[in-house]
Amino acid sequence: MTTDTTTTAAPAPTGEKVLEARGVTMRFGGLTAVRNVDLHVNAGEIVGLIGPNGAGKTTFFNCLTGLYIPTEGEVRYKGTVLPPKSFKVTAAGVARTFQNIRLFANMTVLENVLVGRHTRTKEGFWSAVLRGPGFHKAEATSRERAMELLEFIGLEKKADHLARNLPYGEQRKLEIARALASEPGLLLLDEPTAGMNPQETRATEELVFAIRDKGIAVLVIEHDMRFIFNLCDRVAVLVQGEKLVEGDSATVQGDERVVAAYLGEPFENAPGDEEVAEVEAAEAKAETTTDAAPGKENDR
């Protein structure tokens, strides 16, 4: 028997918590990559997750999407705890893209999107082998939906091209289309504009707004601050695995702890304060000694 559950997930009512992560901690041996992080995404929101390299952003995404089982904490999607398996998380309604492009390079653009539909189709083994009317109907519906998505991202004319022949920016778009093919209620984007030129970045911004307008909430990791602050309703900042600040773009941009974290300067109570103070004291001492050294004036 072949069935196809093609319907797009109904948008969650505005204000409903689509995603709720509570007390998420992820340890790798002695390293705590994510520490006690709470984060939620409401229906209709675009939320940004930023932080310096190694802050724990991708690890946190992996905890949300079942790739990692958090050492502590829980993750709920529309009120239900997510199962610790990535394909089940996708089936529940959470889709993602990866920092490094993960397309099937030797498959066509259309086929890549069709792969993304597998959690929304239930093609039985015999149905696929016998290729009866049910199978053909399901296949036709899937292709139609995949073509709609390609149109949405502007790649419908390249449906038959091999993925590997697409320019970089289009490959990134195709990844988004493939994620959308699972009909998610929440889309997680991991550095969607990495390696893009300014025009491609602007186009991605428009695409994310269009996705939100379709009723899909978005959580996005990105290093491009202009992109994040233009796009997001709310931004959370991770530093050394902990959530440092969360708020609207203006609040986060104006927070001196965030600036300090990015510039690598110490902020109050930051780990390493003592070491910095020690280095500064040693430098000051060295300067005093040099100034007092004989012959100093002649050197100037």
Ligand SMILES: Nc1ncnc2c1ncn2[C@@H]1O[C@H](COP(=O)(O)OP(=O)(O)OP(=O)(O)O)[C@@H](O)[C@H]1O
């Ligand atoms: N599987 C793993 N095993 C051990 N350590 C890991 C693992 N994955 C990540 N880490 C460590 O956890 C910390 C957080 O890494 P993560 O990749 O989540 O940071 P990030 O904020 O996404 O960084 P970037 O912006 O550079 O992508 C780093 O110290 C990293 O080395």
